[in-house]
Amino acid sequence: MSLFSRAVRSLKTEGPRQAASRAFNRMAIDLDTNRLGDSLVRPEDAVAVDWTVPQLFTTDPPAPKTKNVKTAWIISPPGRTSGGHQNAFRFMDFLEKAGHSVTVYFYTTEHRVVDVTAIRTMLQTTSAYPDLAGDLRVYDPEQGFDDDVDAIFATGWETAYPVFRHPTNARRFYFTQDFEPAFYASGSDYVLAENSYRFGFHGFSAGRWLSKKLTVDYAMPGDFYDYAVDKDHYSLTNTAPRNEILFYARPPTARRAFEFGRLVLTEFHRLRPDITINLVGWDISPYYVPFPYVNHTALDISQLNGVYNRCAAALILSLTNMSLLPMEVMSSGVVPVVNDAPNTREIFESPYMDYQPLSPGSMARRLVELVENPDQVAYAKAMAESVAAIDWVDPGDTFIAAFEASMLAGPNAPRP
Amino acid sequence: MALISRVIRKVFTVPEPLPGSVPIRLLVKTEDASEVDWSIPHPAVVNPVPLTAEKLAIAWIMSPPGESSGGHQNIFRFISVLEAAGHTVKVYLYSAHNPFTVASVRHTLVNSPSYPDFTATFETHTSAGVSSDVDVIFATGWETAYASFRDTSLARRFYFVQDFEPYFYPVGSASTLAENTYRFGFTAITAGGFLADKLATEYGMKASHYDFGANRDLYRITHDEPRKEIFFYARPPTERRGFELGIIALALFAKERPDYTINLAGWNVRSHQIPFPYVNLSELRIDELNAVYNRCAAGLVISLTNMSLLPLELLSAGVIPVVNDGPNNRLVSDNPYIAYTPASPKALARRLIEVVDRADAIEHARAGSQSVAAASWDESGRAFLAIFEAAIRG
Numbered sequence: 001m002s003l004f005s006r007a008v009r010s011l012k013t014e015g016p017r018q019a020a021s022r023a024f025n026r027m028a029i030d031l032d033t034n035r036l037g038d039s040l041v042r043p044e045d046a047v048a049v050d051w052t053v054p055q056l057f058t059t060d061p062p063a064p065k066t067k068n069v070k071t072a073w074i075i076s077p078p079g080r081t082s083g084g085h086q087n088a089f090r091f092m093d094f095l096e097k098a099g100h101s102v103t104v105y106f107y108t109t110e111h112r113v114v115d116v117t118a119i120r121t122m123l124q125t126t127s128a129y130p131d132l133a134g135d136l137r138v139y140d141p142e143q144g145f146d147d148d149v150d151a152i153f154a155t156g157w158e159t160a161y162p163v164f165r166h167p168t169n170a171r172r173f174y175f176t177q178d179f180e181p182a183f184y185a186s187g188s189d190y191v192l193a194e195n196s197y198r199f200g201f202h203g204f205s206a207g208r209w210l211s212k213k214l215t216v217d218y219a220m221p222g223d224f225y226d227y228a229v230d231k232d233h234y235s236l237t238n239t240a241p242r243n244e245i246l247f248y249a250r251p252p253t254a255r256r257a258f259e260f261g262r263l264v265l266t267e268f269h270r271l272r273p274d275i276t277i278n279l280v281g282w283d284i285s286p287y288y289v290p291f292p293y294v295n296h297t298a299l300d301i302s303q304l305n306g307v308y309n310r311c312a313a314a315l316i317l318s319l320t321n322m323s324l325l326p327m328e329v330m331s332s333g334v335v336p337v338v339n340d341a342p343n344t345r346e347i348f349e350s351p352y353m354d355y356q357p358l359s360p361g362s363m364a365r366r367l368v369e370l371v372e373n374p375d376q377v378a379y380a381k382a383m384a385e386s387v388a389a390i391d392w393v394d395p396g397d398t399f400i401a402a403f404e405a406s407m408l409a410g411p412n413a414p415r416p
Numbered sequence: 417m418a419l420i421s422r423v424i425r426k427v428f429t430v431p432e433p434l435p436g437s438v439p440i441r442l443l444v445k446t447e448d449a450s451e452v453d454w455s456i457p458h459p460a461v462v463n464p465v466p467l468t469a470e471k472l473a474i475a476w477i478m479s480p481p482g483e484s485s486g487g488h489q490n491i492f493r494f495i496s497v498l499e500a501a502g503h504t505v506k507v508y509l510y511s512a513h514n515p516f517t518v519a520s521v522r523h524t525l526v527n528s529p530s531y532p533d534f535t536a537t538f539e540t541h542t543s544a545g546v547s548s549d550v551d552v553i554f555a556t557g558w559e560t561a562y563a564s565f566r567d568t569s570l571a572r573r574f575y576f577v578q579d580f581e582p583y584f585y586p587v588g589s590a591s592t593l594a595e596n597t598y599r600f601g602f603t604a605i606t607a608g609g610f611l612a613d614k615l616a617t618e619y620g621m622k623a624s625h626y627d628f629g630a631n632r633d634l635y636r637i638t639h640d641e642p643r644k645e646i647f648f649y650a651r652p653p654t655e656r657r658g659f660e661l662g663i664i665a666l667a668l669f670a671k672e673r674p675d676y677t678i679n680l681a682g683w684n685v686r687s688h689q690i691p692f693p694y695v696n697l698s699e700l701r702i703d704e705l706n707a708v709y710n711r712c713a714a715g716l717v718i719s720l721t722n723m724s725l726l727p728l729e730l731l732s733a734g735v736i737p738v739v740n741d742g743p744n745n746r747l748v749s750d751n752p753y754i755a756y757t758p759a760s761p762k763a764l765a766r767r768l769i770e771v772v773d774r775a776d777a778i779e780h781a782r783a784g785s786q787s788v789a790a791a792s793w794d795e796s797g798r799a800f801l802a803i804f805e806a807a808i809r810g
Contacts, residue, residue, distance in 0.1 A: 039660065047664050050762035186583035186720040187655025191740075191759050254588030259442065261589075263450045319587040339592075357599075358592050361453030 039189055040076075042109055044141070045161035051198050056169040058200040064408040065150055069100040072149045073175075074139060074159040077106045077114045078122070078129075081298070084177050086128045087206070088155050091175065093130035094396040095403070102134035105145065107159050114138045145170075151407065156180065160196035171407065174201040174222070176210055178321040179343075182255065194218075202406050204399060209346040210321050223402035227324055227348065228392035233301055234331035236384035238309035241376055244276040245367055246307065246314040246334060248325055251287055257317040257339075258287075260358070264315060266290055267364035275371060278307055308332035312380070313354075313370040315363065322347040331387045333380035335370050337363060352383040442590055443479075444559035445512045447543075452565045454599050460570045461601035465551075467572065467808045472551040474498055475571065477508045477541055477560040480516040483528050484699065486725070487578050490607065491556055492525070494576070496532040497797040498804075505534070506550065508541035510560050530702060545569055552808065557581065561597035572808055575602040577611050577623075579722040580744075583656065603807050605800060608748035611722055624803040628728055628748065629793030634702065635732035637785050639710035642777060645677040646768060647708065647715040647735060649726055650685055657682070658718035658740070661759060665716065667691050668765035676772060679708060709733035713781070714755075714771040716764065723748040731788045734781035736771045738764060753784035 039046070073092055078085035092102045106114045116136045123129045144166055145152055151171040154160040157180045163172055174196070181193040197203075197214050203222025205211035211224035247265060251258040265277055269291035276294060283297040296307060308314075314329045315337050322344045326336035330352055338344050340355035354370070356363050373379060442449065476495060481488035495505050509521060518538045525531045541560075545567035546553055554574045555561040558581045564573055575597070585591040598604075598615055604623035606612040612625035648666055652659040666678055670692035680690075681697035697708060709715070715730040715737045723745040727737035731753055739745050741756040757767040774780055 043664060047668065047761055050760050052758050052760045052763045182587035185585050185655040188658045188660035190655075191658060191661055191720060195760065254586045257589045257592055259589035260592050263446070266450055319592065357455050358596055359453050359455040360450055362455040 038109075039192065040109060040156065040158035041161050041192055042141070045158075045165060046192055049161050049164045049199070051164065051195060051200070055164070055200060057172050059411055060169050061171060061409065061411055062150065062169055066404045066407050067099065069095075069150045069407060070103075070146075070148060071095055071100055071151045071153060072103045072105060072145045073153040073155065074105040074107050074145075074162060075155040076108055076159070078119060080122055080126055081128075084156075087177060088175055089123065089129050089132060091204075091396075091399055092132055092134070094399055096133055097396075098400045098404075102132060103146065103149070104132065104134060104136045105139040105162075106137070107139040107162060109158075151403075154196070154201060157193040157196045160199055160201065163201070164199050172199070172201040173403075173406075174199075174203045174220075176203050176214065176222075177206045178255075179210060179213060182320045202409075204402065206321060207347045209343050212346065223398070223406070225395035225398040225402075226393055227327060228395055229324070229327045229331055229387060229390075231331065231388060231392075234305055234308065234328045235388070236309070236331070236333040236381060237305065238333070239377060239381065242310060242312040242333075242380075243274075243371065244278060244310045244312065245371065246278045246280060246311040246329070248281045248314065248316045248323070249279040249284055250281045251284070252282070255319040256281070256323075257319055260360070261315055261317055262289060263360040264363045264367070265293075267360055268367050271364060271368050272371065276310075278311060280304070280307060304328075305332055308334050312373075312376055313337055313367050315367060317358075318344055326353060327387060330383050333384045335379070335383065337366055337370070350386065352386060441513060442559075442593060443512055443557070444562045444593060448559075448562035448566055449593055452562050452600075454565065454596060454601075457601050458565055458573070460573055463570075464572055465570050467551055469551070470502065472503045472808075473506065473547075473549050474503050474552045474554065475506045475508055475546040475550045476536075476554045476556065476576075477510050477546075477563050478556040479560070480509045480511055480514070480521050481525060483524055483530065487557075489530050490578060491576060492531050492534055493793065494797065494800050495536055496534050497800055499535055501801055505536035506547065507536045507538045508546060508563075509538065510541040510563050512559065546571065555597070555602060558594040558597045561600055561602065562593075564602070565597075565600050573600070573602040574804070574807070575600075575604045575621075577604050577606045577615065579607075579656075580611060580614060583721045605803050608722060610744050610747035613747055622807070624807075626796040626799040626803070628723075628725055628791065629796045630725075630728040630732040630788045630791050631793060632732060632789065635706055635709065635729045637710065637734040637782065638706065639734075640778060640782070643711055643713040643781075644675065645679055645711045645713070646772065647679045647681065647712040647730070649682045649715070649717050649724065650680040651682040652685060652688060653683065656720040657724075658720055658759070661761065662716055662718050662764075663688075663690055664761040665764035665768070666694075668762060669768045672765065672769055673772065677711075679712065681705075681708065705729075706733055709735050713777055714738055714768050716768060718759070719745055727751075727754050728788050728791055731784045734785045736781065736784055738767050738771060740764070751787055753780075753787050 075088055095102050120136055124131045147168060149170050151173060152163045152166060153173045153175050154163040155175050160174060181190045184190040197218035197220045203214050203220050205222055205224040207227055208224050211222050214220040214222055247261050249258050250256040278294045278296055280296045280299060284295045308329050309332050311334045313335045316323060316325050317339050320343060326338055327348055329336050335354050337354045337356055339358050356366050478491060498505055518540055522538045541563055546569055550569060550571045552572045553564050554576050555564040556576050561575060582591040582595040598619035598621055604615050604621045606623055606625040608628060609625050612623040615621040615623040648662050650659055651657040670678060678694045679697055680694050681700050684698040686696050709730055710733055712735045715735045717724055717726045717737050718740050721744060727739055730737045736753060736755055738755045738757055740759040755767050755771055757763050
């Protein structure tokens with residue numbers, strides 16, 4: 001049956017609302033062929049994992065070991081500009097520099113062949129990636145991880161499944177960078193992602209909000225590292241009054257709420273049509289936008305500070321774990337207007353973070369106020385100085401200390 | 417100077433999107449989403465008008481109903497309760513994208529056995545809002561709450577909430593716009609206790625609930641013998657029914673108990689790859705269900721947001737429901753015959769096996785059916801009316 005006749009059928013039986021909301025949610029998926037195997041996790045792994053039964057690695061952990069630890073990381077194949085991968089590789093590099101060994105396994109359900117040589121070249125030639133010494137391998141379910149590995153790190157939720165299945169009592173860690181169930185509607189993938197927090201792994205989270213959430217909601221033990229701003233790239237260079245604003249627009253990333261930001265800026269443009277709106281983060285040209293804007297697409301890190309320094313305020317929406325952007329734009333003298341929620345409040349405390357309720361009208365009014373602020377220049381200067389004055393703790397130091405401490409831990413009490 | 421003005425002109429015109437560009441479509445009309453500023457409370461919520469008249473005019477804003485939409489069927493169940501209490505109901509149909517005609521919608525409902533009798537009038541919702549004689553406005557799906565908020569009418573605002581709709585989306589614009597409707601200041605009447613609890617504690621809403629009923633005329637034990645089949649409510653397009661998770665669990669069950677027939681009902685699943693033998697019952701009419709239920713010893717029902725009506729209906733027919741454990745289900749029904757189980761495929765399969773292997777399966781099924789004998793929709797209707805009356809007269 002064609003997608004069209006299916007749509008007509010479902011319109012008849014369900015009413016347009018259900019049919020419409022489904023079409024919007026699952027646009028890329030032909031519903032009739034939405035079969036097992038489309039998930040990020042291999043069905044065999046999802047079936048094999050029974051987290052309701054406590055495992056050796058929690059009931060009978062290995063003897064303490066903090067020197068020359070042999071670690072394995074499992075991760076989806078990295079892309080050149082994937083920030084999540086860059087960050088994970090940075091932490092693998094911290095381990096190597098601390099005298100431990102790293103072997104990286106690539107896990108994917110896609111049919112595309114993983115080219116390990118190309119990945120190695122990318123690590124060596126891309127400045128955003130460290131040049132790792134350890135082995136790179138494609139994860140082979142028949143082989144699994146090496147038997148003598150001391151510690152295994154899961155990264156994305158789907159990789160937690162093969163990590164759970166490893167037969168030895170090697171210690172299990174979970175390098176969590178976001179609350180990934182929220183990437184899905186409530187459904188099978190949401191549950192499979194959520195369950196990974198119940199596997200009994202020890203978490204290392206990006207920021208305290210995520211760490212706290214995993215501990216409070218799922219009793220998952222863990223540590224976190226704080227975000228750190230790169231002072232070399234972001235600084236105040238324009239001390240004149242600014243008459244532009246910025247929106248971090250990434251339509252394919254649902255958690256950046258592009259459509260919602262568009263509503264805010266539509267209202268903003270109605271109030272102040274003379275102010276230039278800069279869209280940064282993605283090529284917006286294929287999207288309908290009902291106001292004039294400057295389409296910066298995804299800029300190189302070296303070009304960002306120039307754009308930021310033209311702007312008085314930035315609209316930055318983070319619906320799951322907060323982006324680094326609010327701190328970065330503050331360094332450049334831009335007031336971040338951020339949605340008010342625990343996931344944004346619990347990351348970074350600063351009186352300059354401009355938390356606003358997620359009402360398009362009120363956010364638009366606030367952006368206008370910030371541009372019109374007669375003390376705008378002095379305010380921007382004080383804000384940038386406040387960020388520059390922070391002695392950012394090195395996440396690597398935090399991570400290695402927490403890792404070595406947890407390599408000493410005894411058995412966890414089996415959870416109910 | 418000319419260059420500068422050319423640059424300015426370039427910057428200050430709306431760029432044309434490329435051909436084949438990506439439309440932004442939400443259930444709510446864009447203008448409604450843009451205009452509603454809930455950070456400034458609605459006057460009807462700040463100063464609720466006292467309603468003294470015995471008979472009220474009550475508007476319900478809803479998306480155009482389809483024949484088999486359970487959510488709409490439940491809305492009309494309570495509309496008929498209001499009508500029986502002497503109130504007048506006006507239905508306003510709201511749809512951001514899909515064309516419909518009032519006549520065809522009304523025709524569908526009047527001729528469908530799934531809908532109760534009603535006398536409500538139907539019209540298309542427009543930006544003019546509800547008519548001036550309306551005393552009370554009920555919003556239903558989240559997008560209709562925007563239409564209610566934008567309406568300048570001082571009618572009392574209610575929100576008939578049947579599910580936590582932000583969960584229908586990945587976290588993003590749609591989930592945010594849906595979530596914000598709980599901050600509009602409306603009074604919620606919810607399907608079951610989980611929603612009322614969630615809306616009150618997380619959003620500070622005034623929220624009360626009615627309990628689910630199970631229609632004894634439709635669902636009862638007719639087959640009082642050992643049963644060698646099981647049932648799964650399989651709806652692949654409805655994410656919250658956890659289709660893939662259920663199939664993974666049933667594959668394990670099928671391997672352990674190959675002599676049991678597995679019935680899949682709720683959707684035609686023939687084009688899905690399902691790794692075990694099954695009976696594809698597709699969508700069944702309401703009067704066909706009891707016969708199927710009565711062949712089954714256990715039913716797997718996954719509900720990832722608000723609980724489905726199915727567990728109580730299954731129990732009534734002597735089927736033990738295996739349901740994923742969670743507050744969204746337990747706070748709706750704490751019936752001890754519902755086999756709540758962690759949403760781990762192996763744990764779900766083990767539980768299904770335990771249920772079908774019970775030596776006292778027949779007695780257990782009878783007791784399960786008896787346990788829901790008192791859960792009637794008449795009781796739910798009385799609870800709804802009591803909540804409504806208390807809210808408007810209080």
